[in-house]
Amino acid sequence: MSIKSLIDHIKQKQSYLCVGLDTDDQKIPLHLRSQKDAVLAFNKAVIDATLDHCVSYKINTAFYESMGIRGWEIMQETLEHIPDTHFVIADAKRGDIGNTSAQYAKTFFEAYGFDAVTVAPYMGEDSIRPFLEYTDKVTIVLGLTSNKGAEDFELQRLQSGEFVYERVLKTVSGWGTPQNLMFVAGATQAKELVNIRRIVPDHFLLVPGVGAQGGSLQEVAAYGSNKDIGLLVNASRAVIYASQAEDFSQAAAKAARSYHDEMRALMRS
Numbered sequence: 200m201s202i203k204s205l206i207d208h209i210k211q212k213q214s215y216l217c218v219g220l221d222t223d224d225q226k227i228p229l230h231l232r233s234q235k236d237a238v239l240a241f242n243k244a245v246i247d248a249t250l251d252h253c254v255s256y257k258i259n260t261a262f263y264e265s266m267g268i269r270g271w272e273i274m275q276e277t278l279e280h281i282p283d284t285h286f287v288i289a290d291a292k293r294g295d296i297g298n299t300s301a302q303y304a305k306t307f308f309e310a311y312g313f314d315a316v317t318v319a320p321y322m323g324e325d326s327i328r329p330f331l332e333y334t335d336k337v338t339i340v341l342g343l344t345s346n347k348g349a350e351d352f353e354l355q356r357l358q359s360g361e362f363v364y365e366r367v368l369k370t371v372s373g374w375g376t377p378q379n380l381m382f383v384a385g386a387t388q389a390k391e392l393v394n395i396r397r398i399v400p401d402h403f404l405l406v407p408g409v410g411a412q413g414g415s416l417q418e419v420a421a422y423g424s425n426k427d428i429g430l431l432v433n434a435s436r437a438v439i440y441a442s443q444a445e446d447f448s449q450a451a452a453k454a455a456r457s458y459h460d461e462m463r464a465l466m467r468s
């Protein structure tokens with residue numbers, strides 16, 4: 200899916216919610232656990248329940264890779280259940296020497312058909328270029344992450360006085376365009392969003408960290424949106440585990456609807 204189609208969907212639906220399918224087989228409701236392929240059944244129910252309230256799904260590959268071969272198959276079958284109206288992200292945080300990155304890009308863009316994949320910038324240009332060569336796909340580079348460990352490197356200052364994450368945004372934004380490149384910016388880093396927008400005014404930001412990590416949607420919208428909204432705000436646990444009982448899909452729908460209502464109101468304000 201192109202960025203233009205994503206923007207159209209956001210405007211039409213008045214939502215920029217991305218539901219994170221971080222499905223942990225130890226957290227799905229007990230009544231599903233005895234069933235064969237309980238994770239797939241859970242995902243399908245969550246997708247069906249939340250589809251009307253979001254524009255994107257993010258599959259964190261760790262939750263599927265940890266299940267072995269069947270996990271990869273469940274990831275693929277989950278993808279097949281998501282309609283092509285929705286932008287699908289592989290949150291895989293890859294990046295390696297060029298020929299290896301080319302294989303990662305082929306895995307997520309060709310073998311699985313994701314619209315986007317997350318990539319770590321630490322290894323530099325040759326580790327990111329193979330992803331960007333897929334000009335009809337989107338490479339999402341970690342900018343300023345939502346976790347405490349962001350202080351260890353991303354928020355360290357270089358001799359020039361800039362933060363490491365600022366150098367990442369300035370340099371990497373020159374390698375792609377707002378049509379094939381996004382950045383991750385944590386909702387828990389709201390006070391830096393103004394600065395991030397100054398450096399990358401036109402790129403989409405994938406913003407994890409609302410819900411379970413405590414980030415504020417209102418602050419993200421106030422400091423992080425641009426003329427096209429330019430945001431995909433992810434919520435994983437707060438939606439998919441809103442209830443761990445038999446009413447899990449209704450609870451997921453309610454949580455997603457609540458984000459949708461808040462986003463609609465923020466877009467109108």
Ligand SMILES: O=c1ccn([C@@H]2O[C@H](COP(=O)(O)O)[C@@H](O)[C@H]2O)c(=O)[nH]1
Binds near residue numbers: 344411
């Ligand atoms: O900076 C980052 C980058 C990625 N993530 C991922 O987003 C979701 C957040 O899950 P919640 O349950 O909504 O907290 C998860 O897949 C992380 O690996 C992030 O949190 N921060």
